[in-house]
Amino acid sequence: MALLMAGVSHRSAGLELREALALDGRMDQAFGLLKGSGLEEVVLLSTCNRVEAYAVAPDAQSAAARMRAFFEGLAPGRQAQVRKALYGAHDQDMLWHLLRVSASLDSMVLGEAQILGQVKEAYETAVRAGCVGPLFHGVFQRVFAAAKEVRNSTEIGRHPASVPSVAAQVAERLFGDLKGRAVLVLGGGEMAELTAEHLFSAGADRLIFCNRSYPKARALANRYKGRALGLERLDAALAEADVLVCSTGAPQALVRVDAARAAQQARHQQPQLFIDISVPRNIEPAVGALEHVYLYNLDDLDALAAEHRGRRETASREAEALLKRSLGAINDWMAVSRVAPTLGRLSAHFEAVREAELARASAKLAHLSPEDRQKVEALTKAMMNKLLHAPLSRLKAQAGGEGSAALVRGAEELFGLDPEKNQ
Amino acid sequence: MTDIRPAFFWLYEAAFGLQLPALALFLSYAFKPKRSLALAATAFLAASLLAHLVFTALLALNAGRLPLTNGFEAVSAWGLALTALVVEVEWRHRLGLLGAFLAPLSAATLLMGFRFAQSADQAMQGLGDAWLLTHVALAMLSYALFTAAAGAAGAYLVQDGQLKSKRMGALFYELPPLGELESLLARLAGAGLASLGLAVATGFVWRLRLGLPLFSADPKIGFSLGMAAAYALGLAARWRGPMKGRRFAWLCVLLFVTLFFGVYLVDLYFGGHAFLRPGGA
Numbered sequence: 001m002a003l004l005m006a007g008v009s010h011r012s013a014g015l016e017l018r019e020a021l022a023l024d025g026r027m028d029q030a031f032g033l034l035k036g037s038g039l040e041e042v043v044l045l046s047t048c049n050r051v052e053a054y055a056v057a058p059d060a061q062s063a064a065a066r067m068r069a070f071f072e073g074l075a076p077g078r079q080a081q082v083r084k085a086l087y088g089a090h091d092q093d094m095l096w097h098l099l100r101v102s103a104s105l106d107s108m109v110l111g112e113a114q115i116l117g118q119v120k121e122a123y124e125t126a127v128r129a130g131c132v133g134p135l136f137h138g139v140f141q142r143v144f145a146a147a148k149e150v151r152n153s154t155e156i157g158r159h160p161a162s163v164p165s166v167a168a169q170v171a172e173r174l175f176g177d178l179k180g181r182a183v184l185v186l187g188g189g190e191m192a193e194l195t196a197e198h199l200f201s202a203g204a205d206r207l208i209f210c211n212r213s214y215p216k217a218r219a220l221a222n223r224y225k226g227r228a229l230g231l232e233r234l235d236a237a238l239a240e241a242d243v244l245v246c247s248t249g250a251p252q253a254l255v256r257v258d259a260a261r262a263a264q265q266a267r268h269q270q271p272q273l274f275i276d277i278s279v280p281r282n283i284e285p286a287v288g289a290l291e292h293v294y295l296y297n298l299d300d301l302d303a304l305a306a307e308h309r310g311r312r313e314t315a316s317r318e319a320e321a322l323l324k325r326s327l328g329a330i331n332d333w334m335a336v337s338r339v340a341p342t343l344g345r346l347s348a349h350f351e352a353v354r355e356a357e358l359a360r361a362s363a364k365l366a367h368l369s370p371e372d373r374q375k376v377e378a379l380t381k382a383m384m385n386k387l388l389h390a391p392l393s394r395l396k397a398q399a400g401g402e403g404s405a406a407l408v409r410g411a412e413e414l415f416g417l418d419p420e421k422n423q
Numbered sequence: 424m425t426d427i428r429p430a431f432f433w434l435y436e437a438a439f440g441l442q443l444p445a446l447a448l449f450l451s452y453a454f455k456p457k458r459s460l461a462l463a464a465t466a467f468l469a470a471s472l473l474a475h476l477v478f479t480a481l482l483a484l485n486a487g488r489l490p491l492t493n494g495f496e497a498v499s500a501w502g503l504a505l506t507a508l509v510v511e512v513e514w515r516h517r518l519g520l521l522g523a524f525l526a527p528l529s530a531a532t533l534l535m536g537f538r539f540a541q542s543a544d545q546a547m548q549g550l551g552d553a554w555l556l557t558h559v560a561l562a563m564l565s566y567a568l569f570t571a572a573a574g575a576a577g578a579y580l581v582q583d584g585q586l587k588s589k590r591m592g593a594l595f596y597e598l599p600p601l602g603e604l605e606s607l608l609a610r611l612a613g614a615g616l617a618s619l620g621l622a623v624a625t626g627f628v629w630r631l632r633l634g635l636p637l638f639s640a641d642p643k644i645g646f647s648l649g650m651a652a653a654y655a656l657g658l659a660a661r662w663r664g665p666m667k668g669r670r671f672a673w674l675c676v677l678l679f680v681t682l683f684f685g686v687y688l689v690d691l692y693f694g695g696h697a698f699l700r701p702g703g704a
Binding site for chain 1: 589595602
């Protein structure tokens with residue numbers, strides 16, 4: 001039985017080809033095609049950065065050819081492009097790839113949090129489609145546990161790596177819980193909106209949108225259940241804001257030090273975080289000198305994001321060491337699960353012999369009291385377990401090793417275990 | 424002044440000794456924030472607390488009274504309350520780094536106890552009076568709370584410095600958010616002030632019951648009232664705005680230093696309460 005995978009990702013294919021291969025809306029058809037081509041278990045992963053198929057097949061070579069054909073069929077007329085972008089792996093390499101993907105070590109943004117959920121969703125979809133058997137069930141559960149361990153015990157996903165998420169983190173480190181905090185968004189640029197979205201997700205629930213164009217502010221306010229203001233009310237709104245996100249195209253400063261000082265006085269020196277992601281800057285740099293104002297511009301946030309990416313890189317080395325341990329554990333489990341049917345048959349065979357012998361001797365033991373019968377029952381069980389202990393332990397210990405198959409065959413022959421009969 | 428160290432004083436020494444590895448581990452945690460370091464440090468601190476508790480219980484059993492009747496016992500109670508506070512905060516909130524700010528202070532308090540033990544006052548008059556014992560217990564609790572406030576203030580200043588300078592070290596991610604530290608600091612200082620206020624009040628009740636004048640040339644009363652007034656003014660200024668954040672944190676550090684050395688000076692060099700001196704009132 002072979003494990004294998006094939007697919008394309010952001011590393012091998014451009015967005016256009018990934019879009020052409022995306023499985024959204026044609027998942028059932030894809031499962032049908034792959035199961036129909038003789039693959040025993042199949043999981044399909046389709047995200048914006050990768051389209052991959054994982055499979056269990058009796059023979060790796062022919063299965064790999066069938067998976068290639070499957071991918072080529074997904075993008076008719078672009079077979080050459082697909083062939084060039086397609087990569088594959090089998091057995092150990094496939095498991096290693098799946099571990100790295102799930103732990104977000106192969107993601108476009110190293111350590112991003114979504115991929116593990118996406119792999120879990122892919123697995124659940126395959127379960128619902130009836131395409132997951134005992135092998136993939138065991139493998140995927142162990143992969144999820146490994147990815148979770150990486151997430152919990154390394155810093156891989158701890159530090160945000162984009163400017164808007166860094167801004168939200170600084171706000172959280174300043175205020176703690178953002179619930180009830182007022183966020184004033186000045187301007188309607190994409191970055192301002194993204195930052196507002198991150199702050200909103202982090203719990204800030206009082207969003208105020210201030211824009212030169214009132215309808216634009218209104219539209220954003222509707223989206224985030226906030227308030228809209230015209231630019232003329234900026235100074236008044238400044239005193240209310242715990243966080244100011246500033247991203248406009250204005251060529252001059254919109255928030256001057258006098259206005260910031262007045263806002264500070266109005267709010268009795270409560271701290272404020274000013275985030276200026278506009279170029280040219282819209283907040284006078286002198287505002288940062290005010291005692292209770294924490295001013296961050298685009299360069300500051302960019303530098304923090306770069307530092308965080310560095311920390312993620314360092315953490316990824318630690319994560320790989322953890323994944324190597326998990327790979328070993330998966331291999332051990334697979335090896336034991338391969339000999340498990342023989343272990344079961346051997347135990348069942350001994351139990352059958354024990355029960356038969358007890359039944360045969362029942363007439364001779366009729367004079368025994370119920371307590372004595374229980375003692376005999378326990379004695380025979382203890383003898384059986386003692387006799388089984390050595391062969392079972394040896395089979396388990398050798399599982400996955402070079403001599404494992406021969407040992408399994410030997411045990412089956414020695415004890416007359418008939419797979420057909422016992423199943 | 425006599426050496427009042429009992430035979431089981433080694434328990435107090437052990438309590439202090441156990442604080443040293445805790446301190447080293449908390450400081451290591453500040454440079455390399457590994458959860459295991461903070462856990463080990465808390466375990467050492469908990470062991471120190473246990474030794475200190477046993478010591479205090481034996482002291483009480485031996486004397487047949489609450490051990491709050493001389494300078495050493497009072498300082499020991501201060502250290503005990505502070506260690507308990509640190510263990511409790513670490514156990515409940517697992518902050519790790521806050522321990523790095525508080526552990527040196529609790530070790531320093533225990534260290535101060537050695538000096539007091541060698542030249543402690545004998546038990547005070549009016550010993551069995553519940554008002555006096557309550558007075559001393561509340562005073563020590565207030566000292567512990569002011570010490571914890573100083574630790575929180577140190578953590579606040581580090582976190583504030585990082586946020587202002589935008590140079591985030593490992594501490595940035597380990598310390599609680601600035602807003603939480605500020606509110607913790609204010610709560611600790613407020614609770615300390617309330618405790619000190621009650622200690623002063625119960626002290627006055629005790630004096631009235633003994634027929635002593637309310638005010639006299641008593642350095643300890645003067646010192647306590649001065650500390651209470653300084654904390655009250657600081658908290659009021661914080662509440663009204665001008666003393667928020669960094670300034671309040673610095674004030675808490677400054678007042679703690681004054682408190683720490685003030686207690687030392689007033690008790691050891693000015694003889695503490697005037698009524699403890701022959702002919703004093």
